[in-house]
Amino acid sequence: xxxxxxxxxxxxxxxxxxxxxxxxxxxxxxxxxxxxxxxxxxxxxxxxxxxxxxxxxxxxxxxxxxxxxxxxxxxxxxxxxxxxxxxxxxxxxxxxxxxxxxxxxxxxxxxxxxxxxxxxxxxxxxxxxxxxxxxxxxxxxxxxxxxxxxxxxxxxxxxxxxxxxxxxxxxxxxxxxxxxxxxxxxxxxxxxxxxxxxxxxxxxxxxxxxxxxxxxxxxxxxxxxxxxxxxxxxxxxxxxxxxxxxxxxxxxxxxxxxxx
Numbered sequence: 001x002x003x004x005x006x007x008x009x010x011x012x013x014x015x016x017x018x019x020x021x022x023x024x025x026x027x028x029x030x031x032x033x034x035x036x037x038x039x040x041x042x043x044x045x046x047x048x049x050x051x052x053x054x055x056x057x058x059x060x061x062x063x064x065x066x067x068x069x070x071x072x073x074x075x076x077x078x079x080x081x082x083x084x085x086x087x088x089x090x091x092x093x094x095x096x097x098x099x100x101x102x103x104x105x106x107x108x109x110x111x112x113x114x115x116x117x118x119x120x121x122x123x124x125x126x127x128x129x130x131x132x133x134x135x136x137x138x139x140x141x142x143x144x145x146x147x148x149x150x151x152x153x154x155x156x157x158x159x160x161x162x163x164x165x166x167x168x169x170x171x172x173x174x175x176x177x178x179x180x181x182x183x184x185x186x187x188x189x190x191x192x193x194x195x196x197x198x199x200x201x202x203x204x205x206x207x208x209x210x211x212x213x214x215x216x217x218x219x220x221x222x223x224x225x226x227x228x229x230x231x232x233x234x235x236x237x238x239x240x241x242x243x244x245x246x247x248x249x250x251x252x253x254x255x256x257x258x259x260x
Contacts, residue, residue, distance in 0.1 A: 004069060005066055005069050005070060005071060007132040007133070007134065007143070007147065008093060008132075008143055008146075008147030008148070009042070009071050009093070010042065010043050010071035010073070010093045010094055010149065011093065011094070011146060011147045011148065011149050011173075012147075013042065014149070014174075014216050014236060014237060015146070017236075018236070019231050019235075019236045019237075019238065020042045020043060020236065020237050020238070021041065021042065021043075021227060021238050021239075021240050022041060022042065022043035022044060022045050022073065022237065022238065022239045022240065023036040023037075023041040023043070023044040023045065023070075023239070023240065023241070023243070024044075024045045024047060024220065024239045024240065024241060024242045024243070025044060025045065025046055025047060025051065025053075025061075025242065025243040026047050026050065026051030026052060026053075026242055026243060026244055027051070027052055027243050027244060028046075028051070028052040028053045028054065028057035028061065029061075029243075030057070030060040030061045030063070030064035031064070032243055033046065033061050033064050033065050033068070033072075034064035034065065034067055034068040035068070036068070036070075036243070037064075037065050037066075037067075037068025037069050037070035038068040038069060041070050042070055042071065043070050043071040043072070043073055043093075043094075044065045044068075044070050044071075044072060044073070045072075045073040045074070045075055045096065045239055046058060046061050046062065046065075046072065046073065046074050046075070046092075047074075047075045047242075048074060048075060048076055048077060048083065048087075049075050049076060049077045049078065049098055051075075053074070055083075055086070055090075058074060058087060058090055058092075059090055059127065062074070062087075062090050062091040062092055062127075062131070063091065063127075063131060066091065066131050071093045071094070072091060072092050072093060073092055073093065073094040073095070073096060073151075074087040074092040074094075074095055074096070075095075075096040075097075075098065076095060076096070076097055076098075077098070078098050078099055079099075081097070081108055081109060081111075081112035081113075082112065084097060084109065084112045084113050085112045085113060085121050085122060088113060088121070088125065088128065088144075088148050089124050089125045089126065089127060089128055090127045090128065091125075091127050091128040091130075091131040091132070092128075092148070093147070093148055093149065094148065094149035094150070094151055094173075094174075095109075095113055095148075095149070095150055095151065096151040096153060096176055097109045097150070097151070097152055097153060098153045098155065098178065098181075099153060099155055099156065099159070099181075100152035100153055100154070100159060100166055101156055101158040101159045101162065102158065102159070102162045102165065102166065103162065103165040103166060103168075103169055105152075105166075106152055106165070106166045106169035106171075106172050107169055107171075109150055109152060109171075109172070110150055110169060110170065110171025110172055111171070113148065113150045113171070114145050114148075114150070114171040115141060115144055115145055118145055118170055118171040119145075119171050123137075123141075125140055125144070128140065145171075149173040149174060149216070150171060150172050150173045150174070151173065151174040151175075151176040151216075151218055151237070152166050152167075152169075152172050152174065152175055152176065153176050153177075153178045153181075154166070154175050154176065154177055154178065154182065154206050155177075155178035155181035155182050155185065156181070156182070156185045157185055157186060160182070160186075160202050160205065160206065163175060163205065163206050163209040163210075164209050164212070164213070166209075167209050167210050167212070167213035167215045168213050172215065173215060173216060174210065174215055174216035174217070174218050174237060175206050175207075175209060175210040175215060175216075175217060175218065176218035176219065176220070176237070177203055177206050177207075177217075177218065177219040177220065177235075178220060179194040179199065179203065179219065179220060179221075180192050180194060180220075182194075182199060182202060182203075183196060183199045186198050186199055186202060203219065203230075203233075204233065207219075207233060207234045207235055208234075211234065216236055216237055217234060217235045217236060217237070218235060218236070218237035218238065218239070219235045219237075219238055219239070220238075220239045221238055221239065221240050221241075222241060222242075222245070223240070223241060224240060224241075227240045
């Protein structure tokens with residue numbers, strides 16, 4: 001597919017009401033993320049919380065996603081709001097921040113990721129401007145707060161109880177469900193059943209809280225069937241599968257076929 005991608009394409013599509021499916025990657029391979037982008041994913045997330053992406057590989061990976069024709073996102077480690085700001089400078093078009101449990105967490109996240117008056121992001125998007133072909137700093141600055149997205153992960157009972165406050169925080173653009181941590185915390189560490197009734201109720205509550213606040217509801221899904229089901233339930237940013245699971249399952253299928 002063509003490798004051209006407009007600046008802030010993910011935000012434009014989501015703000016226009018589209019449903020967007022994103023790849024999810026943990027292996028710090030620029031070649032891999034570019035391949036996933038070229039296959040047609042509109043966005044590719046680089047997971048630096050539980051994945052292998054460090055700053056050096058993010059620099060190469062973000063550029064590779066854009067070269068492949070998709071919008072790059074980064075999930076930052078817990079409370080690493082400094083990396084949130086840096087990843088945006090490197091060209092990420094959205095930041096997923098884990099364990100945003102209340103309005104205070106949301107405000108700190110927004111402060112790092114948004115320019116005044118919404119936040120306190122420091123100026124320096126040299127690589128982001130280069131990747132977008134922007135030559136005038138004012139062009140980037142004018143569009144950055146709307147064009148770069150903050151996605152607050154809702155993963156705990158506390159976050160669930162505070163979902164409305166988090167969604168109402170100026171500078172927060174999306175609520176993003178982390179279903180496995182949510183299932184773990186709602187079961188007090190006894191299970192990871194994302195289809196348990198209390199988890200399914202929580203998922204719908206989070207989606208509704210995002211919509212009520214005029215924000216984007218997002219979620220991670222392990223497989224396409226779940227992703228399509230979540231789209232029908234109202235989610236509009238949906239991350240699907242992960243690179244390591246795709247490789248393992250693809251390998252297992254080949255070996256099964258070879259063994260007859």
